[in-house]
Amino acid sequence: MTVLTVALKYLRGRLVASALTSLSVALGISLVIASVLLSRGIQQGFIEGTTDYSLLVGAKGSPTQLVLNVVFRMDLPTPNISYSTYQDLQNDPRVEVAVPVAMGDAYQGFRYVATTADYFAPFQWRRKTFAIADGRFFRADAREQPAYEAVLGADAARRTGLRVGDRFHEGEEMAEYPLTVVGILRSTNSADDRTIFFSLATYWEMNEVSRKMKIKPLTAVLVRPKRMSDLPGLHRGLNVVVETQGVFPSAVLLNIFNILSMVDEVVAIMLAAVILVVLLYLFVSMYSATLERKREIATMRALGARRATILEIVLLESCALTVIGGALGIAGGHGVAYVGASMLAGRAGPVGNLFVVGSLEPVVFGGAIALGALAGLLPAVLAYRTEVAENLAPLS
Amino acid sequence: MRAALAAVGLAVCSQLAHGDEIPRLTFAQLVDSIRANFEVTQTIKSYNGKEVEIQGFIIPAGPPDLSFFLLSRVSAMGNYCCEVPVGQDETVYVYAPKGTKILYDPLRVYKVRGAFEAGLHTDRTYGVSLYRLRDARVEEAAGAKIFKDR
Numbered sequence: 001m002t003v004l005t006v007a008l009k010y011l012r013g014r015l016v017a018s019a020l021t022s023l024s025v026a027l028g029i030s031l032v033i034a035s036v037l038l039s040r041g042i043q044q045g046f047i048e049g050t051t052d053y054s055l056l057v058g059a060k061g062s063p064t065q066l067v068l069n070v071v072f073r074m075d076l077p078t079p080n081i082s083y084s085t086y087q088d089l090q091n092d093p094r095v096e097v098a099v100p101v102a103m104g105d106a107y108q109g110f111r112y113v114a115t116t117a118d119y120f121a122p123f124q125w126r127r128k129t130f131a132i133a134d135g136r137f138f139r140a141d142a143r144e145q146p147a148y149e150a151v152l153g154a155d156a157a158r159r160t161g162l163r164v165g166d167r168f169h170e171g172e173e174m175a176e177y178p179l180t181v182v183g184i185l186r187s188t189n190s191a192d193d194r195t196i197f198f199s200l201a202t203y204w205e206m207n208e209v210s211r212k213m214k215i216k217p218l219t220a221v222l223v224r225p226k227r228m229s230d231l232p233g234l235h236r237g238l239n240v241v242v243e244t245q246g247v248f249p250s251a252v253l254l255n256i257f258n259i260l261s262m263v264d265e266v267v268a269i270m271l272a273a274v275i276l277v278v279l280l281y282l283f284v285s286m287y288s289a290t291l292e293r294k295r296e297i298a299t300m301r302a303l304g305a306r307r308a309t310i311l312e313i314v315l316l317e318s319c320a321l322t323v324i325g326g327a328l329g330i331a332g333g334h335g336v337a338y339v340g341a342s343m344l345a346g347r348a349g350p351v352g353n354l355f356v357v358g359s360l361e362p363v364v365f366g367g368a369i370a371l372g373a374l375a376g377l378l379p380a381v382l383a384y385r386t387e388v389a390e391n392l393a394p395l396s
Numbered sequence: 397m398r399a400a401l402a403a404v405g406l407a408v409c410s411q412l413a414h415g416d417e418i419p420r421l422t423f424a425q426l427v428d429s430i431r432a433n434f435e436v437t438q439t440i441k442s443y444n445g446k447e448v449e450i451q452g453f454i455i456p457a458g459p460p461d462l463s464f465f466l467l468s469r470v471s472a473m474g475n476y477c478c479e480v481p482v483g484q485d486e487t488v489y490v491y492a493p494k495g496t497k498i499l500y501d502p503l504r505v506y507k508v509r510g511a512f513e514a515g516l517h518t519d520r521t522y523g524v525s526l527y528r529l530r531d532a533r534v535e536e537a538a539g540a541k542i543f544k545d546r
Contacts, residue, residue, distance in 0.1 A: 250457070
């Protein structure tokens with residue numbers, strides 16, 4: 001009989017206590033795994049879902065609101081800017097591409113975004129590619145003759161059940177201006193999947209206020225400079241005037257990451273407390289088991305088992321508990337993270353791929369085993385020092 | 397004899413210390429190194445491929461993982477104290493390994509180290525640049541926490 005077999009037999013001998021100890025380890029580990037995965041996933045979701053454009057131009061106000069609304073389709077739109085801002089940027093020799101964007105209402109919660117074909121264009125520098133899964137892009141219609149054609153993001157099409165050729169509108173006010181689905185996009189793993197796109201002419205005609213406006217409104221303009229070194233100058237120019245603000249989307253996201261990192265630090269402290277409680281629970285479990293077993297240990301010693309063997313058995317028993325708990329915890333943590341990510345995605349939150357193979361799982365698993373060894377150390381020493389003569393005395 | 401050994405030891409140590417030092421380039425040097433024909437001087441070109449340190453404000457012109465950003469002598473944000481850089485010689489294009497993780501502060505000067513490149517170069521994603529730092533890392537900013545564990 002090997003040392004490991006004896007340790008496992010001991011575990012089976014107190015099955016309920018062992019199962020509960022492993023479960024507490026599993027719960028602690030799954031909390032660590034789930035919180036790290038979700039925190040990393042949210043950050044990755046922002047990084048993957050961000051725009052390829054270096055500068056975002058909108059009305060004066062909150063840069064965070066502008067980026068969250070225009071890039072991630074969260075929050076409310078910032079006030080309007082005039083179409084002439086877009087025209088000025090288009091004519092600026094420092095600008096390579098300027099894309100106008102007007103944020104509208106929504107259909108079943110999927111935001112309306114009015115833009116031009118440039119929004120979907122495959123420029124050499126773009127990471128994101130747009131492709132049509134079914135149908136075609138909306139037509140570049142004239143301002144006087146809006147086509148009321150809509151292109152749906154992959155999620156918007158799937159969740160609304162709309163197909164090419166379907167007509168739709170939200171609310172009786174808009175019944176006069178139904179949109180026709182002409183295309184459905186392939187998934188881009190970004191907020192564009194949850195968006196309904198149409199032309200600016202359609203947007204202006206659908207909107208009662210803008211219909212009457214001479215200079216048409218926009219929410220924002222996405223800007224790509226010819227040279228990156230022109231960005232500071234462009235940014236400054238847009239910010240010193242009273243109508244507009246220029247925002248680096250990445251700067252806003254980095255500020256959000258700064259806030260998230262503070263939350264991460266608080267969560268890390270709480271997780272450390274949880275791990276400490278688990279460690280104490282494991283220690284108490286192993287300590288009481290060793291005390292109960294003093295007579296058995298003395299018998300083993302009397303039959304020729306060395307002190308080192310006894311020490312090994314207790315340590316292995318403790319480590320086995322954390323191996324089982326660690327494995328369950330890692331699997332459970334992934335499950336909790338998956339459920340959390342699904343809930344976030346359902347509420348339009350950006351979440352990246354949670355299941356990228358990394359060092360997290362091996363490190364946590366190794367850490368769990370080390371904790372097992374640590375918690376089992378004192379009970380193992382206690383077992384190691386068990387005196388045969390003292391503990392083999394007759395029971396009565 | 398003992399004095400001679402000490403002198404040799406001291407000389408070796410100072411050589412090592414000197415050898416470990418990374419040259420620091422300033423924006424003033426970079427701007428001054430441009431000639432009328434937009435050619436970079438040989439002095440600045442002699443740093444090509446060598447690791448240098450440049451201190452400046454980070455302008456996150458690329459993705460938020462900071463795999464690319466601009467380093468500028470003036471902050472692009474803040475209370476607009478100074479004239480913004482307008483030329484390519486006043487901005488360094490920084491390419492960092494993915495996952496450069498810092499507590500970003502637009503009003504803080506960061507120390508950035510990387511392999512220096514001078515001369516016009518066109519990048520597929522980020523266009524034309526004059527000065528670049530490759531394989532760069534953000535070393536420190538006074539009082540700011542720098543994460544290097546990712």
